Amino acid sequence: MQGASVSLHFRLFLVAVAVILAHAGIRISIIEQQARDSAVSFQREQGHLVAKALANSLTNALIANDFATVRNTVDLLYTSDHFDQLLVKDERGRAIADRQLAEMKLGTDVPKWFAANLALPAIPGHHSISAGGVGYGTVTVTLSRDQIMRRAWESTTREAGLAILELLTLVALFWGLLRFGFRPLDQLSATVRRIGSGEFGARMRQNTVPEFRELVGVVNDMAQKLQNSDEERQASEDRVRRLNEELEARVDVRTQELASANEMLAHQALHDGLTDLPNRSLLYDRVQQALLACKRDIHVVALFIMDLDRFKEINDTMGHHSGDLVLKTVAGRLLQAVRATDTAARLGGDEFAVVLPSLPDSESAVQLAKTVLHAVQQPILLGGRTIDVGASLGIALYPAHGEDAATLIQRADMAMYMAKRAHNGYWLYSGQSSTEGRDRLSLHSELRRAIETGQLELYYQPKVDCGTNAVSDAEALLRWNHPRHGLIMPDQFIPLAESTGLIRPLTAWVVKRALSQCREWWDEGLEIHVAVNISAVNLQDPEFPGEVERFIDTCGARPQWLELEITETAVMLDPAVAIEAIKRLHDMGVTLAIDDFGTGYSSMAYLQKLLIAKIKIDRSFVLNMTTNKSDAVIVRSLIGLAHNLGLKVVAEGVETQDTWDELRSLGCDGAQGYFMSRPVPPGEFVRWLTSSSWAGRSAGGGSR
Amino acid sequence: MLIRLKRKMVAGIGLALWLLLATMIFAPAHAANTYSFGVLNQQPPAATAELWNPILRYVREKTGISLRLRMGPTVQDTDRMTAAGVFDFLYSNHNFDPRFGQADYQPIAKWGGHPLVGQIVVLADSPLKTLGDLQGKRVAFPSRDAFIAYRVTMYELKAKGISVIPVFGATQAGTAVMLEMAGADAASLNKLFADQFQARNSIRFRVLYQSEDWPNIPVLAHHRVPAEVTNAVRQTLVQMAEDPEGKALLRKLSIPGFLPAANSDYDSTRRLYQEAL
Numbered sequence: 008m009q010g011a012s013v014s015l016h017f018r019l020f021l022v023a024v025a026v027i028l029a030h031a032g033i034r035i036s037i038i039e040q041q042a043r044d045s046a047v048s049f050q051r052e053q054g055h056l057v058a059k060a061l062a063n064s065l066t067n068a069l070i071a072n073d074f075a076t077v078r079n080t081v082d083l084l085y086t087s088d089h090f091d092q093l094l095v096k097d098e099r100g101r102a103i104a105d106r107q108l109a110e111m112k113l114g115t116d117v118p119k120w121f122a123a124n125l126a127l128p129a130i131p132g133h134h135s136i137s138a139g140g141v142g143y144g145t146v147t148v149t150l151s152r153d154q155i156m157r158r159a160w161e162s163t164t165r166e167a168g169l170a171i172l173e174l175l176t177l178v179a180l181f182w183g184l185l186r187f188g189f190r191p192l193d194q195l196s197a198t199v200r201r202i203g204s205g206e207f208g209a210r211m212r213q214n215t216v217p218e219f220r221e222l223v224g225v226v227n228d229m230a231q232k233l234q235n236s237d238e239e240r241q242a243s244e245d246r247v248r249r250l251n252e253e254l255e256a257r258v259d260v261r262t263q264e265l266a267s268a269n270e271m272l273a274h275q276a277l278h279d280g281l282t283d284l285p286n287r288s289l290l291y292d293r294v295q296q297a298l299l300a301c302k303r304d305i306h307v308v309a310l311f312i313m314d315l316d317r318f319k320e321i322n323d324t325m326g327h328h329s330g331d332l333v334l335k336t337v338a339g340r341l342l343q344a345v346r347a348t349d350t351a352a353r354l355g356g357d358e359f360a361v362v363l364p365s366l367p368d369s370e371s372a373v374q375l376a377k378t379v380l381h382a383v384q385q386p387i388l389l390g391g392r393t394i395d396v397g398a399s400l401g402i403a404l405y406p407a408h409g410e411d412a413a414t415l416i417q418r419a420d421m422a423m424y425m426a427k428r429a430h431n432g433y434w435l436y437s438g439q440s441s442t443e444g445r446d447r448l449s450l451h452s453e454l455r456r457a458i459e460t461g462q463l464e465l466y467y468q469p470k471v472d473c474g475t476n477a478v479s480d481a482e483a484l485l486r487w488n489h490p491r492h493g494l495i496m497p498d499q500f501i502p503l504a505e506s507t508g509l510i511r512p513l514t515a516w517v518v519k520r521a522l523s524q525c526r527e528w529w530d531e532g533l534e535i536h537v538a539v540n541i542s543a544v545n546l547q548d549p550e551f552p553g554e555v556e557r558f559i560d561t562c563g564a565r566p567q568w569l570e571l572e573i574t575e576t577a578v579m580l581d582p583a584v585a586i587e588a589i590k591r592l593h594d595m596g597v598t599l600a601i602d603d604f605g606t607g608y609s610s611m612a613y614l615q616k617l618l619i620a621k622i623k624i625d626r627s628f629v630l631n632m633t634t635n636k637s638d639a640v641i642v643r644s645l646i647g648l649a650h651n652l653g654l655k656v657v658a659e660g661v662e663t664q665d666t667w668d669e670l671r672s673l674g675c676d677g678a679q680g681y682f683m684s685r686p687v688p689p690g691e692f693v694r695w696l697t698s699s700s701w702a703g704r705s706a707g708g709g710s711r
Numbered sequence: 712m713l714i715r716l717k718r719k720m721v722a723g724i725g726l727a728l729w730l731l732l733a734t735m736i737f738a739p740a741h742a743a744n745t746y747s748f749g750v751l752n753q754q755p756p757a758a759t760a761e762l763w764n765p766i767l768r769y770v771r772e773k774t775g776i777s778l779r780l781r782m783g784p785t786v787q788d789t790d791r792m793t794a795a796g797v798f799d800f801l802y803s804n805h806n807f808d809p810r811f812g813q814a815d816y817q818p819i820a821k822w823g824g825h826p827l828v829g830q831i832v833v834l835a836d837s838p839l840k841t842l843g844d845l846q847g848k849r850v851a852f853p854s855r856d857a858f859i860a861y862r863v864t865m866y867e868l869k870a871k872g873i874s875v876i877p878v879f880g881a882t883q884a885g886t887a888v889m890l891e892m893a894g895a896d897a898a899s900l901n902k903l904f905a906d907q908f909q910a911r912n913s914i915r916f917r918v919l920y921q922s923e924d925w926p927n928i929p930v931l932a933h934h935r936v937p938a939e940v941t942n943a944v945r946q947t948l949v950q951m952a953e954d955p956e957g958k959a960l961l962r963k964l965s966i967p968g969f970l971p972a973a974n975s976d977y978d979s980t981r982r983l984y985q986e987a988l
Contacts, residue, residue: 063757070756073784138757139764141780 054132626660824967
């Protein structure tokens with residue numbers, strides 16, 4: 008595993024160094040051998056050469072027997088230190104001159120191991136002295152082995168030096184070659200490392216060596232692909248990051264929206280959506296707070312509950328939008344009228360409340376109530392019309408009228424009903440107002456029970472044809488025969504029924520009852536049509552026409568016997584739904600009439616489109632038409648316009664002969680009112696029909 | 712039969728013994744001796760040996776007479792040895808010089824070819840044109856003992872009253888080299904040598920003086936040498952040019968061979984030596 012950390016080119020370098028060292032070893036041994044061979048051959052050749060030269064130089068002397076010259080020459084030569092021995096013999100082998108070392112010198116100035124390795128033998132050179140084929144002697148020369156060894160040592164060291172130089176050069180060259188050769192691999196390694204560390208822009212330089220060129224191409228292609236995919240990845244990451252940021256931004260926005268929505272919801276939970284005043288819950292809370300605060304001092308807390316008079320009319324006649332505007336205006340006035348420490352709230356519908364903490368006494372509460380009423384009851388200018396707003400205000404005080412918020416609210420409510428009943432503007436709670444309030448609170452359940460237990464009753468008021476003076480129709484009018492309170496008129500419980508949803512069973516009961524009565528009459532030979540008032544709520548109920556059809560069937564009546572009276576505002580509340588209901592009823596054969604016509608804003612042309620057959624002029628125009636010219640003009644115009652559109656006209660509130668006469672002269676189609684008969688129970692209605700002056704003209708005399 | 716056989720055997724043995732004896736009797740008596748053969752120092756001893764040893768070997772092979780070359784390290788040494796009668800045979804004419812003529816040497820043959828001619832030469836480009844130009848100049852001679860290259864030429868110079876400064880080159884070759892190397896203004900040389908030198912060394916001499924012909928250097932024999940030996944040697948040398956082997960050797964050595972010589976042939980030489988120089 009350790010070996011894996013040694014680079015390839017270092018290993019190659021080691022191999023090369025090993026080869027070079029082996030070569031150097033061989034080289035050195037060769038050098039050594041060569042030194043020996045050279046020394047031997049030098050000794051042999053040079054010894055021979057010297058012997059030959061000496062022989063030549065001594066030839067003359069030997070021929071001339073000049074031995075002195077021979078010896079002189081040998082002596083002279085021997086002094087040069089180049090010889091271990093110089094020997095000249097004559098032709099008979101007698102030594103003429105013989106010089107040799109007294110003590111053999113061998114291997115001075117050279118290392119002993121070298122001298123030992125060299126083991127240079129003594130190789131004497133011989134040469135004969137002859138001339139003209141005659142021998143004169145021999146020369147024997149032994150070169151100085153000491154000098155030869157020195158020379159060999161010098162030569163060896165020189166050669167070894169050269170070999171070392173060559174070795175170093177080879178090592179350097181090989182190192183350089185490896186470095187050069189492996190540079191692309193190093194570069195490859197470095198590049199791949201850089202790529203590996205994420206630097207995908209790293210590239211290898213182009214290489215002229217074909218093998219590396221291909222490798223460089225492959226690596227650079229790989230790097231390019233990595234770079235591309237990295238860029239794509241980065242781009243994807245950027246996109247994801249941007250999306251995340253956008254998402255976070257959106258989440259922030261949503262969070263803020265949610266926060267503000269929560270805030271708004273919290274606000275809405277505690278405030279009224281229309282007026283932005285605190286709602287019942289918050290009021291309750293504020294009352295409690297005021298009570299807690301007040302317990303610590305000697306002041307009183309006042310609670311006002313205020314209800315607008317005739318608000319339903321405003322709503323019905325001018326529409327909900329106008330009603331809303333009225334409510335907003337009232338809320339604004341209320342806020343301006345009370346103190347900064349007071350809390351004005353809307354409890355729902357047209358009911359408002361004010362908590363007034365820290366009042367010195369009950370009188371101040373009454374004063375403030377007056378101030379509030381005064382502010383609220385200022386006329387309101389709405390759509391170019393001035394609307395008078397009335398209000399009834401109930402006052403309950405802490406601690407005199409209650410110790411807790413619930414009690415105070417209940418009692419202020421009771422006081423408010425008292426004020427309404429007394430038309431007194433405001434009413435400070437008392438024991439009596441407590442009873443009244445409780446009655447109203449139980450009215451709802453009682454009305455429900457009334458429908459079930461038969462406390463309700465239908466009264467009938469005849470409508471007389473102005474042309475024939477005959478009774479053709481009877482309007483069914485609801486009465487609540489309360490076991491304790493006696494007879495209760497519809498205007499006292501119909502709004503309650505409408506606001507609580509009891510209007511549906513109530514209307515159903517009325518329609519069924521009227522149809523049953525009509526069936527009875529027809530069975531008895533009295534061909535009387537019956538008219539029933541229906542609420543705007545009924546007209547908005549898509550199931551209502553189907554119910555009517557079922558009732559007609561179950562009662563065995565005919566659609567033509569039934570007339571449904573609706574107010575203008577009921578139609579205008581949601582014309583599309585109303586038109587659909589009216590069309591279905593009309594197609595069924597049921598007659599539709601507009602009740603209280605003239606108090607709303609319906610146009611005649613619109614009524615024609617509504618498939619209305621009849622209009623009933625509101626009693627307010629009819630009552631005084633004989634004495635009030637403008638009323639008479641209105642009635643005349645209405646009759647004229649209705650007739651021009653093919654509508655029949657019935658006048659309500661006919662109480663005098665003059666009115667009856669006037670209507671007949673104006674060409675009115677029918678009339679209804681106390682002049683003929685007040686609404687009476689069914690039995691009494693039949694008796695009236697058979698006994699009164701109108702009776703003869705009605706029974707069996709109907710045109711229908 | 713057996714007797715006949717014995718007779719034959721005795722006869723054979725006797726014949727063999729006779730043949731052996733005869734061989735011993737008729738074999739040259741000098742064969743057992745080695746005679747010294749001196750040579751004048753015209754060239755260094757080695758060159759002399761190269762020339763003469765083959766001739767001496769030829770003689771031995773032809774005659775059985777062993778001749779050993781001997782010479783002194785210098786011409787003076789050889790001349791002294793001549794005077795002392797050291798050599799059995801001798802190739803020299805210095806014995807005609809009264810100074811060295813004490814020993815009794817007699818000519819038995821002489822160097823063949825052209826007779827001795829002496830020359831006084833200068834280098835071809837030398838400004839010296841005539842013999843008279845040598846007045847007071849340095850003239851190289853082999854030695855005072857040289858005959859043709861000193862005695863003859865110096866005699867001529869003196870006869871003409873030309874006084875030169877003599878310098879000595881020891882041998883003919885040394886003298887020529889002295890001229891060549893400007894050690895002398897002129898050189899006195901054996902014409903034969905001068906011609907060979909010029910041919911060998913690509914050098915040109917101008918001859919200022921050339922002598923008349925003088926008899927070539929003789930081969931002398933000391934009177935102690937037996938006559939048959941002297942005769943054998945003389946005969947061998949003289950006949951060398953006739954013998955195929957001898958002729959081949961002479962051609963190889965580039966020498967003309969030997970001619971018969973009489974004592975009288977060198978009377979003029981003796982006379983010249985006797986002239987006081």
